[in-house]
Amino acid sequence: MGRMHSQGKGISGSALPYRRRPPTWLKVTAREVVDQVIKLAKKGLTPSQIGVILRDSHGVGQVKAVTGNHILRILKHAGLAP
16 A cells, blocks of 8 residues: 555654653753643643644653653643643
8 A cells, every 4th residue: 555645655654762761951850841831731722732832942852751741641630631
């Protein structure tokens, strides 16, 4: 089976890194990330939008690697789940 909109027939794609701890160059603590998630949720952003902002603006590739919880679980714990 080939791809619908390209010439490729491979199955390669992106994969999450196996290491489940934050990178050594990341200087943001877990508490700061949780506070940032809650602040963005209060502005009315969805979990996926929060993840994109944290990735692009703050250098946090995976929130779960830093905090140990997914964004949605952080929001549920704070009572801000969509």
